[in-house]
Amino acid sequence: xxxxxxxxxxxxxxxxxSIAAHLANAGIPSLLLDxxxxxxxxxxxxxGLTLLDPLVRNSLAIDALARLKKANPAPFYDPLFANRxxxxxxxxxxxxxxDVDWVIEVIVESLEPKQSLLARIEEHWHxxxxxxxxxxxxxxxxxxxxxxxxxxxHFLGTHFFNPPRYMKLLEVIPGxxxxxxxxxxxxxxxxxxxxxxxxxxxxxxxxxxxxxxTYGLLVTLQExxxxxxxxxxxxxxxxxxxxxxxxxxxxxLDLVGIDTFVHVANNVLEKTRDEAEKTVFxxxxxxxxxxxxxxxxxxxxxxxxxxxRVDGKSVIDSLNLRAxxxxxxxxFTAPSLEAAKAARGAKxxxxxxxxxxxxxxxxxxxxxxxxxxxxxxxxxxxADSPRDIDDAMKWxxxxxxxxxxIWDALGLVRTxxxxxxxGMVVPAWVKDWVAAGHTxxxxxxxxxxxxxxxxxxGALGGAAGAAETAGAAxxxxxxxxxGNPGAAPxxxxxxxxGxxxxxxxxxxxxxxxxxxxxxxxVSLAALKEQGRVxxxxxxxxxxxxxxxxxxxEFHSPNNAIGEDILVMIQQSMPLIRKDFEGLVVANQGRNxxxxxxxxxxxxxxxxxxxxxxxxxxxxxxxxxxxxxxxxKPVVAAPHRMTLGGGVEVCLAADRILPxxxxxxxxxxxxxxxxxxxxxxxxxxxxxxKSQPSPDSDLQPGLNHIFETVGMAKVSTSGHDAIRMxxxxxxxxxxxxxxxxxxxxxxxxxxxxxQGYAPPTxxxxxxxxxxxxxxxTMGAYDMFLGGYISNHDLLIARKLAHVLAGGDVxxxxxxxxxxMLDLEREAFLSLVGEPKTQARMQHMLAKGKPLRN
Ligand code: NAD
Numbered sequence: 001x002x003x004x005x006x007x008x009x010x011x012x013x014x015x016x017x018s019i020a021a022h023l024a025n026a027g028i029p030s031l032l033l034d035x036x037x038x039x040x041x042x043x044x045x046x047x048g049l050t051l052l053d054p055l056v057r058n059s060l061a062i063d064a065l066a067r068l069k070k071a072n073p074a075p076f077y078d079p080l081f082a083n084r085x086x087x088x089x090x091x092x093x094x095x096x097x098x099d100v101d102w103v104i105e106v107i108v109e110s111l112e113p114k115q116s117l118l119a120r121i122e123e124h125w126h127x128x129x130x131x132x133x134x135x136x137x138x139x140x141x142x143x144x145x146x147x148x149x150x151x152x153x154h155f156l157g158t159h160f161f162n163p164p165r166y167m168k169l170l171e172v173i174p175g176x177x178x179x180x181x182x183x184x185x186x187x188x189x190x191x192x193x194x195x196x197x198x199x200x201x202x203x204x205x206x207x208x209x210x211x212x213x214t215y216g217l218l219v220t221l222q223e224x225x226x227x228x229x230x231x232x233x234x235x236x237x238x239x240x241x242x243x244x245x246x247x248x249x250x251x252x253l254d255l256v257g258i259d260t261f262v263h264v265a266n267n268v269l270e271k272t273r274d275e276a277e278k279t280v281f282x283x284x285x286x287x288x289x290x291x292x293x294x295x296x297x298x299x300x301x302x303x304x305x306x307x308x309r310v311d312g313k314s315v316i317d318s319l320n321l322r323a324x325x326x327x328x329x330x331x332f333t334a335p336s337l338e339a340a341k342a343a344r345g346a347k348x349x350x351x352x353x354x355x356x357x358x359x360x361x362x363x364x365x366x367x368x369x370x371x372x373x374x375x376x377x378x379x380x381x382x383a384d385s386p387r388d389i390d391d392a393m394k395w396x397x398x399x400x401x402x403x404x405x406i407w408d409a410l411g412l413v414r415t416x417x418x419x420x421x422x423g424m425v426v427p428a429w430v431k432d433w434v435a436a437g438h439t440x441x442x443x444x445x446x447x448x449x450x451x452x453x454x455x456x457x458g459a460l461g462g463a464a465g466a467a468e469t470a471g472a473a474x475x476x477x478x479x480x481x482x483g484n485p486g487a488a489p490x491x492x493x494x495x496x497x498g499x500x501x502x503x504x505x506x507x508x509x510x511x512x513x514x515x516x517x518x519x520x521x522v523s524l525a526a527l528k529e530q531g532r533v534x535x536x537x538x539x540x541x542x543x544x545x546x547x548x549x550x551x552x553e554f555h556s557p558n559n560a561i562g563e564d565i566l567v568m569i570q571q572s573m574p575l576i577r578k579d580f581e582g583l584v585v586a587n588q589g590r591n592x593x594x595x596x597x598x599x600x601x602x603x604x605x606x607x608x609x610x611x612x613x614x615x616x617x618x619x620x621x622x623x624x625x626x627x628x629x630x631x632k633p634v635v636a637a638p639h640r641m642t643l644g645g646g647v648e649v650c651l652a653a654d655r656i657l658p659x660x661x662x663x664x665x666x667x668x669x670x671x672x673x674x675x676x677x678x679x680x681x682x683x684x685x686x687x688x689k690s691q692p693s694p695d696s697d698l699q700p701g702l703n704h705i706f707e708t709v710g711m712a713k714v715s716t717s718g719h720d721a722i723r724m725x726x727x728x729x730x731x732x733x734x735x736x737x738x739x740x741x742x743x744x745x746x747x748x749x750x751x752x753x754q755g756y757a758p759p760t761x762x763x764x765x766x767x768x769x770x771x772x773x774x775x776t777m778g779a780y781d782m783f784l785g786g787y788i789s790n791h792d793l794l795i796a797r798k799l800a801h802v803l804a805g806g807d808v809x810x811x812x813x814x815x816x817x818x819m820l821d822l823e824r825e826a827f828l829s830l831v832g833e834p835k836t837q838a839r840m841q842h843m844l845a846k847g848k849p850l851r852n
Pocket of ligand 1: 010011012013014015016034035060090107108109110113117134135136137159160161162
């Protein structure tokens with residue numbers, strides 16, 4: 001059984017250090033090694049250190065670790081995980097790699113230093129240790145040329161994207177000699193343990209995402225120059241309007257570094273033999289000019305944009321590429337851009353923009369068409385299937401849709417006709433696919449999503465341009481002949497019964513392949529399409545996950561909790577009681593839940609409908625308590641933003657399985673309220689239940705929860721939520737959100753199997769008026785110090801009253817219902833406050849808290 005218990009990361013620069021941090025996140029300790037400096041810094045000399053001192057010899061890795069601790073966004077899930085990294089150096093510590101299971105090379109992007117480092121690694125290596133490179137585009141095969149064949153069997157590319165904690169993509173690149181078992185093992189390990197989205201790439205220049213991404217950027221520059229567009233015009237077209245990040249084209253380039261961009265483009269330019277590809281990958285003269293001037297982006301303070309402080313304000317100018325001068329950005333709009341803005345969802349936006357008829361629509365059409373055609377040409381050469389390319393672009397470049405998904409959204413058949421009438425050449429396999437009667441690259445059928453896959457080798461070789469680059473030419477030589485299951489595993493490519501594979505005019509074979517082959521990846525959308533909906537209303541659904549477990553899914557706007565979701569929770573319980581073993585509460589929206597529906601609450605408050613407000617809160621509390629006491633197990637699997645009411649739903653579950661990226665917090669004070677759906681009660685209950693003895697002091701724990709709720713603290717990760725005490729130590733983080741529903745379902749079944757018994761109705765101890773006095777004094781000090789406003793102080797007093805259990809003697813035993821009454825009274829009195837209503841209004845209008 002292979003296992004990765006310890007790792008060594010070599011190179012402690014931008015990527016090496018943050019990869020070590022992410023390994024630490026996954027619970028894997030690592031050695032972080034770098035070069036030994038050959039001179040002392042001024043500070044080291046002042047301290048009297050010498051070049052022999054370990055503090056000096058390890059200083060590159062030590063400094064990197066110090067930078068990690070301060071970095072923003074945080075590379076660690078929990079700052080304490082930094083202790084899992086041991087800094088060292090390549091001269092004194094390289095032998096220690098003999099004790100690790102994985103060595104990852106992350107040094108400078110240049111073939112020779114990588115080759116000589118790998119040769120040194122080989123001296124200390126023994127079979128079993130996996131070695132990989134984080135190269136962005138250097139050939140994996142060339143790196144280990146001349147090294148022992150057994151070593152080569154253990155070597156592959158593992159290409160993380162920056163920053164490794166946050167970017168989902170990891171390209172796994174097998175070399176010609178890599179042991180397929182190791183490729184399989186690392187794929188699973190990186191998915192499950194590191195939480196990454198793995199795309200299997202071929203050993204070709206820049207692999208998958210950077211190959212297509214760089215092409216897209218270069219084509220954009222060409223079209224920009226041809227059409228005389230400005231920097232800000234291009235960014236308006238190539239950002240959210242076509243389902244891409246706000247950084248669009250030029251902010252992305254400034255962030256990456258224009259020198260790095262040229263370097264990456266040159267990597268393809270030098271290797272490709274295709275003249276058409278060369279003309280795109282040759283960096284335009286204006287970009288080369290910018291590099292020569294040192295205008296290389298953010299790291300130089302200027303690139304396509306220049307940020308300056310003028311009269312104490314930050315001003316961002318854009319570069320006029322004709323004059324090579326910076327000037328104020330020009331605001332503009334156009335019908336096509338307005339149409340895209342008004343459309344909801346990436347598919348609709350792209351259709352709206354490209355379907356319009358102005359110069360911006362034409363620009364978007366040309367860039368998109370060229371990128372789609374290029375992506376289709378590269379299937380087979382850089383990755384096996386369109387799906388790999390789509391995933392790479394979504395996970396590595398944050399596109400909302402991959403090229404083939406965009407193509408489907410635009411209408412495959414119609415787009416081909418448009419492309420051809422514009423004189424573009426559409427790859428043969430795509431035309432064959434359509435000629436065989438297909439109208440999309442993806443199709444949902446039964447339980448599965450299928451994707452079109454041109455088969456490798458044989459007929460397709462020429463059509464997809466597989467022999468166009470040096471790396472691919474080599475791959476083609478060793479590629480198994482067409483029809484060999486090694487090239488396209490028979491089980492995966494076998495079309496479902498009754499589905500004719502396409503054999504088109506050029507002889508290329510295209511067939512369907514199942515996308516969701518991993519049973520651990522549950523798609524609620526697919527289950528719903530199959531009619532597995534047990535109950536549904538406007539805001540939520542109960543979906544049958546199979547094996548006796550159902551999933552309660554929120555799908556209201558922003559997944560905010562309103563009456564519909566509460567009703568569905570209530571209606572689900574009798575259904576679960578009758579037909580299921582237990583319940584998962586999870587969804588696959590952008591965020592798990594942004595809180596309760598403030599709009600309704602605010603409207604009722606402004607109309608002074610206090611009974612209505614009281615009913616809403618009672619219903620929330622009653623539903624949460626019923627869920628908590630429900631006789632079958634309930635497991636919540638939150639992800640990303642899980643705030644306010646979303647947290648209260650999770651607190652009512654028996655277990656929480658947060659995704660690693662979960663930002664979890666009771667943030668009600670931000671809108672002038674306190675948690676009113678059982679959140680305060682549950683924290684006080686958990687505090688009392690976690691005490692080591694019946695008379696231990698509740699105050700320290702009470703102070704902690706008061707501070708957590710009173711300051712609306714939000715966890716920076718799932719681990720952090722456990723550390724903060726918002727989740728229990730028995731709750732467990734799921735590294736890869738894609739597996740969360742499967743894991744939660746397994747947890748429900750485990751609890752059911754173990755003879756689940758719900759929490760009983762027990763009284764619990766509260767700190768009472770003594771505890772409340774301590775909390776209130778603390779808040780008053782903050783007020784006197786000018787840290788909080790009068791209204792903050794009012795909220796803090798109410799919060800102290802509720803968390804301490806009201807004006808009762810210390811140690812009083814109370815019921816949950818009593819605590820809920822306190823919570824509701826405090827909540828109602830705050831909703832009536834004009835300043836609270838102003839906070840709610842501000843949050844609804846601006847999306848951020850108002851301090852008043
Ligand atoms: P970097 O310049 O920040 O760090 C490189 C590190 O390697 C430095 O700490 C340096 O001291 C060390 N080093 C240099 N030469 C060495 C040698 N001969 N032997 C041992 N150590 C040496 O670079 P980076 O951005 O971290 O990139 C490292 C690797 O990761 C490169 O292959 C790069 O292409 C790849 N990569 C970078 C990014 C990114 O966004 N920066 C993203 C993905 C992949």
